[in-house]
Amino acid sequence: MLASKVAILLAKRMTINQTKQIHAAILVNGLLDLESLLVQQIINSASSYSYYTSHYIKLVLNHVQNLDVFSVASTIRFYSRHCQFREAVNLYGKLQRCGLSPSTFAVSSALKACARILYRSGGISIHAQVYKYGFCNVVYVQTALVDFYSKVGNMDFARSIFNEMVEKNIVSWNSVLGGYVKSGDLTMAQSVFDEMPEKDVISWNSMVYGYARMGNIERAYALFRQMPERSSASWNAMISGYVDCGKIELARSFFEAMGQKNNVSYIILISAYSKSGDVESAEELFGKLHKKDQLVYNAMIACYAQNSWAKEALQLFNAMLRLDLQPDEMTLASAISACSQLGDLKFGSWIESFIHETGIQMDDFLATSLIDLYAKCGSIDKAHKLFHGLKKKDLVAYTAMILGCGINGRAKDAIKLFDEMMNAEINPNIVTITGILTAYSHIGMVEEAYRCFISLQKYGLAPSVDHYAIVVDLLSRAGRLEEAHGLIKSMSIQPHAGVWGALLLGCSLHNNLELGEIAATRCIELEPDSSGYLSLLANIYASSGRWDDAERLRKGVEEKGYNKLPGCSWMEEVKA
DNA sequence: TGTGGCGCGC
Known part of the structure; x- marks a missing residue:
């Protein structure tokens, strides 16, 4: 009775809720052989990928007692099609843990997923299973392997599997071609392209993309015009080629000229x-896309996050x-980077718990953004812990950690990290230097900071x-005012008010009237609206006994209105 | 064919 009812329902497209009810009925009545049909029906009825569908699919798969290769293989393909590559790979692992033999269909889908997320070891172990299960001569599997090795950049392997293939299809040809293009070997790519028995639009695109990316935009354009x-x-490919050689205006012209723009065109x-700092133009495009x-x-x-529009970044994240x-x-x-810029530890921590709840993979990029957040909000120990858990400590990770130690007064740790980084032969960039200078500055290691600065x-x-x-x-805080002044005078770039302001502050701390007047004059020239500099100079006059001058300046300050903002902290309170 | 993490202190 139930079985026939289920069969009727399965023939139709069901809502998730109907599916849920049927699954419950199947379990209650012990009709386990219907489960496989049900899983496939869920996959078919889930036309889009959402948090809800993914959650429900997981729930059903976890409760399925009679898991079969068909259901799992179609679910792996479903994940791959909706760009949920990690889910696809994880499910393939589950298939194995259940002791089921994979099908060629499951193997090629899982390999595609590994290729897309560049999961090298995962793809290699699937390769081993290809031998074990005797799928070596299946064209789909061979092609998936060629594609996998091409995408992870192992062209020797890709080529040798390709050469062994008795029967090659256009996808296999395009995979090796794409591999050579990706590795920048345009000579090999061109020879594969010339050798191909037939070419399709994908083959042509690879070549256009390859030449454009290598900066040979003329050759790319010539091919583009030749395309059938x-x-x-x-x-x-042309748009991103122009972007890569810095010709954003030309890229935009191609974008405007193209008929059917897709999301990729917009993203490029x-x-x-974003990289050129033109947030308004990016916003304008984003708004146009439906x-x-x-x-x-x-x-x-x-x-938004890269250009310090942190509030807008979080608003859009919420909208998403x-x-x-x-x-x-x-x-x-x-x-998380946006949270860190705002000092919003609360929202940042919420995102961290969201990561753990939804099982999102904590990769090094994500961990680095958290390191930065925690370090800036004073939880330096949490930052340390995350730092040590990184798979690969790179320039950005070191820099975030060095900065974090620096602003938390742990200058020695920052210096240790800097040395460690140099030993790992990772070259610092401008940001790293800012971090290490800040650290030196915090404990007044003037000589070291100066030496570091000189060795830039x-x-x-x-x-x-x-x-x-x-x-x-x-230098100024240490009382080395003449040296500081000399350094400013030696600058080949134009000093801003911050540079002269630093000298002025030092002069006020060490009562140097002569240099203080010079510095204050420069500051006022550069930022006439700010009254803070006048107050500092007034302090110097007062300390030198020049009460009339001090009084004159203070009056000036009052007339201008007191612009100095009261001190405040961006940090949320951290409960001990 | 596309997307990510790091910038003093006033």
């Missing part, structure tokens, strides 16, 4: 505008959650105005 047919990807331009997917949101949230769009590691890395050129770095400001601040 063009897809959106052909246009996008949004991230290009059907926005997760990745478009990621690009726009990242754009309200629309039931699943955030991934990339979304969260940007959102060793790393091929040019000191920024801000670096000068830190060093001038350091």
Whole structure:
């Protein structure tokens, strides 16, 4: 009775709720052989991927007592199609743990997922199983392997599997071609392209993309014009090519000229505008796009976060959650960066618990954004713990940690990390230097800071105005006012008020009237609206007994209105 | 074919 009812329902497209009820009935009545049908029905009825569907699929799979290869394989493909590659790989692992033999279908889907997330060891172990189960001569599996090794950059393996294939299809040809393009070997790519028995739009796109990416935009454009047919990807290859060689205006012209723009076209331009600091243009494009997917949101949230529009980043992140769009590691890395910029530990911690709840993979990017958040909000121990858990400590991770130690007064730890980084042969960048200078500054290690500053050129770095400001601040506080003044005079770039302000502060601390007057004059020239500099100079006059001058300046301050903002902290209170 | 983490202290 129930079985026939289920069969009727299964023939139709069901809502998730109907599916839930049927599953309950199946379990109550012990009709386990219907479960497999049900799982496939869920997959078919879930037309889109949302937090809700993914959650429900997991729930059903966990309760399925009679798991079969068919259901699992179609679920793996479902995940792959909706870009949930980690889920796909995890499910393949589960299939094995259940003692089931994979099908060729499951193997090729899982390999595709490994290729997309560059999960090297996962793909290699699936390769081993290909031998074990005797799938070596299955074209789909061989092609998936060629694609996997091409995508992870192992062209020797990709080529040898490709050469062994008795029967090659156009996908296998395109996979090796794409691999050579990706590794930048345009000579090999061109020879594969010339050798191909037939070419499709994907083959042409790879070549256009390859030449564009290598900066040979003329050759890319020549091929683009020669193409027998063009897809959106052909246009996008040209757009990203122009972006890569810094010709954003030309990229925009191609974008405007293309007929059917897709989300990728928008993402390429949004991230290009983001990198050039043009948030308004990125916003304008984002607003024009009607059907926005997760990745478009990621690009726009990242754009806000990278350009210090932290509030806007979090607003958009919230909007994304309200629309039931699943955030991934990339979304969260940007959102946490925005929290860190605002000192919003509360929301940042909420995101961290969200990561643990939803089982999102904590990768090094995400961990680094959390390190930065915790370090800035005073939880340096938490930051340390995350830092030690990183799979690979890179420049950005070291820099975040060095800065964190620096602002928390742990200068010695910062210096230790800096040495460790140098030993690992990771070259510092401008940001790292800011961090280490801040650390030195906090414990008044003037000589070391100065030496570090002087040795900037060793790393091929040019000191920024801000670096000068830190060093001038350091020298001035230590009373080395003449040296500080000399350093400013030697600058090849224009000092800003922050640089002269640092000297002025030092002069006020050490009662140096002569240099104080020079510094104050410069500050007032550069920032006439700020009254703080006048107050500092007034203090110097007062300390030198020049009461009339001090009084004159104080009156000036009163007339201007007191612009100095009261001191405040961006940090949320941290409960001990 | 696309998206992510690090910038003094006033």
